[in-house]
Amino acid sequence: MRPGKGGMLEFLQQLDAKATKLTSYHGNDDCPQGHPGEGQGQKQDAEGQRTSDDDVAAEMETLIQNLQEKKKQLKQKLYSGPKQVFGSLDNKKLRRFKVKTEADRPCLRRAADYIKQRKAELLKEAYSFAGISMIRESESCVSVTWGTFYSGQYRESYQAQILVSHTLKIGQHTLPAFLPLEELSFAHLNSDLKRFLWAVGDHLNAFVSRREQLAQAKTSYSDLLQGDVEASAGFDVLKLTLRAEEQQYHTTLTYKDGLNTRPTTVVVEDDDQSTDVEEATPRIQEAFLSKSLPEALTDIATYLNRSL
Amino acid sequence: MAISDMTLQHLDMELCSESGAGESQRGSFSDQIYTVDPDLHMLSTLTGVTFQDHTTTVIRKERDTTVVLKTLSGQSHSLSFHVQMEVEELLEASSPTLLKTEGGRRGTVNRLQVSVDKRVAMQTDLQAFITWVEQERAVLCFFRLFSEYSEWWSLRHKVFQHFKDQYSDVVRLSMGAYGEELEFSQVQNPGACFIISWLVTLTSDPWKAIPNITLKVKAKNQMRQLDEKGTLQTCGQVFHDMVKVLGLEQAIHAIIRTATL
Numbered sequence: 072m073r074p075g076k077g078g079m080l081e082f083l084q085q086l087d088a089k090a091t092k093l094t095s096y097h098g099n100d101d102c103p104q105g106h107p108g109e110g111q112g113q114k115q116d117a118e119g120q121r122t123s124d125d126d127v128a129a130e131m132e133t134l135i136q137n138l139q140e141k142k143k144q145l146k147q148k149l150y151s152g153p154k155q156v157f158g159s160l161d162n163k164k165l166r167r168f169k170v171k172t173e174a175d176r177p178c179l180r181r182a183a184d185y186i187k188q189r190k191a192e193l194l195k196e197a198y199s200f201a202g203i204s205m206i207r208e209s210e211s212c213v214s215v216t217w218g219t220f221y222s223g224q225y226r227e228s229y230q231a232q233i234l235v236s237h238t239l240k241i242g243q244h245t246l247p248a249f250l251p252l253e254e255l256s257f258a259h260l261n262s263d264l265k266r267f268l269w270a271v272g273d274h275l276n277a278f279v280s281r282r283e284q285l286a287q288a289k290t291s292y293s294d295l296l297q298g299d300v301e302a303s304a305g306f307d308v309l310k311l312t313l314r315a316e317e318q319q320y321h322t323t324l325t326y327k328d329g330l331n332t333r334p335t336t337v338v339v340e341d342d343d344q345s346t347d348v349e350e351a352t353p354r355i356q357e358a359f360l361s362k363s364l365p366e367a368l369t370d371i372a373t374y375l376n377r378s379l
Numbered sequence: 380m381a382i383s384d385m386t387l388q389h390l391d392m393e394l395c396s397e398s399g400a401g402e403s404q405r406g407s408f409s410d411q412i413y414t415v416d417p418d419l420h421m422l423s424t425l426t427g428v429t430f431q432d433h434t435t436t437v438i439r440k441e442r443d444t445t446v447v448l449k450t451l452s453g454q455s456h457s458l459s460f461h462v463q464m465e466v467e468e469l470l471e472a473s474s475p476t477l478l479k480t481e482g483g484r485r486g487t488v489n490r491l492q493v494s495v496d497k498r499v500a501m502q503t504d505l506q507a508f509i510t511w512v513e514q515e516r517a518v519l520c521f522f523r524l525f526s527e528y529s530e531w532w533s534l535r536h537k538v539f540q541h542f543k544d545q546y547s548d549v550v551r552l553s554m555g556a557y558g559e560e561l562e563f564s565q566v567q568n569p570g571a572c573f574i575i576s577w578l579v580t581l582t583s584d585p586w587k588a589i590p591n592i593t594l595k596v597k598a599k600n601q602m603r604q605l606d607e608k609g610t611l612q613t614c615g616q617v618f619h620d621m622v623k624v625l626g627l628e629q630a631i632h633a634i635i636r637t638a639t640l
Binding site: 187220272330 | 382421485486517527585
């Protein structure tokens with residue numbers, strides 16, 4: 072489990088409490104080998120069990136020591152942090168700030184540096200709200216995260232590692248299989264990285280849009296959409312059946328390219344080529360081609376019900 | 380902690396010691412940090428977006444969610460933007476303020492307000508786009524397209540300025556340094572006036588920024604009558620073909636030289 076940045080001290084205190092509890096079973100901190108204690112809880116019947124308990128205890132000791140050291144450092148930081156040093160962090164007030172005692176200067180410098188560090192972190196965080204964020208994992212590896220967004224909501228994110236040697240290559244990733252990753256890598260990865268990143272993002276967002284449009288449509292129009300909708304993995308080919316009274320309209324929606332959020336072709340078929348279908352087809356096509364799936368179904372539902 | 384660049388600059392100046400140690404500041408925090416921090420540098424280069432401020436204020440806390448007002452401002456290729464959104468975030472049990480899930484963001488944008496640089500704010504396409512973005516609360520789409528749009532805008536400015544500098548006696552930027560048109564004509568007896576028009580239009584569904592570069596000619600009737608070969612009429616097409624073959628800059632060089640000989 073990872074603590075939130077703000078809750079680091081709390082997290083350490085929790086761990087500290089747990090560790091203290093543990094050491095009371097295994098003897099005190101001064102004794103690094105941690106003999107099994109007489110305290111409650113631990114059963115020490117077999118030799119084997121005692122040894123593994125010793126190992127665990129030793130590990131815990133080191134962990135505790137490290138964490139206590141960290142806690143000390145953090146406490147220090149907190150007490151010499153910007154709030155303590157500058158008082159309320161208000162832009163107006165800070166802009167009029169003057170150094171009163173020379174001896175204070177290094178401490179003030181540190182506090183100002185901390186403010187800058189926090190600001191840099193916030194700026195990095197901003198990118199994830201804009202859809203793309205990146206972290207340099209090592210000399211030779213950068214991890215990219217693409218966010219997706221539809222209908223006012225942030226949706227799932229996808230990641231890829233870009234391996235940096237004399238060329239760029241994609242390493243591990245969580246990108247869906249239908250995404251033309253190889254094509255895009257071949258076309259842009261080593262010539263225009265920016266274009267590559269945006270292209271992947273575009274594909275992902277278009278996919279999420281198509282998927283969510285269908286989900287919305289299914290919820291709102293379960294009676295109009297009879298039966299199951301067949302969808303390709305990338306939701307770029309949809310086969311659905313519209314039902315109004317006695318008529319069924321088998322419709323296939325194709326989204327060329329992966330980047331489209333409206334279908335590029337709409338084919339309407341019927342079992343028995345009746346005139347109703349012939350008349351309705353252009354209207355159905357028009358609706359699907361020009362509107363989002365839920366909106367198109369609203370139109371179609373109105374049209375089909377009216378013509379009865 | 381909504382500390383602005385100006386505040387940080389003041390603090391820096393106030394706090395650097397007498398010995399200086401070269402620390403007296405050569406620019407705002409934003410300018411520096413994007414050069415000094417490798418991750419930020421990478422992010423800004425690869426997205427075309429440079430954030431200068433990111434602040435979050437809690438509006439209200441409910442049982443399972445927190446509603447915050449988030450402000451993101453900065454520039455993209457020197458065009459400024461200011462985005463304000465009301466975001467409703469789900470609280471995770473272990474980390475009260477963090478809503479990261481698998482490295483990504485979660486949450487619903489209930490309201491979105493976007494404003495951009497004055498120099499482009501009145502452009503009709505861009506206005507329509509921003510209206511749509513605010514209606515749909517399409518934050519990601521805004522950044523995606525604005526980055527592309529500003530790149531074109533900035534490129535156009537650079538190119539036009541370059542030709543204005545190089546051929547200052549014959550080239551005029553009639554719509555200003557950031558405008559859509561570059562005009563040129565002969566210095567003496569300018570019978571015809573050539574205008575290169577570089578529009579950046581935004582088309583919807585899917586949203587794209589598309590450059591459209593054309594050459595037009597304004598000529599007096601006399602000149603048109605003298606133009607037996609119909610050169611004036613075809614130069615638009617000629618220019619279009621030249622761009623394809625020579626690339627934009629070489630084509631503009633060629634046409635300016637030819638027309639102003």
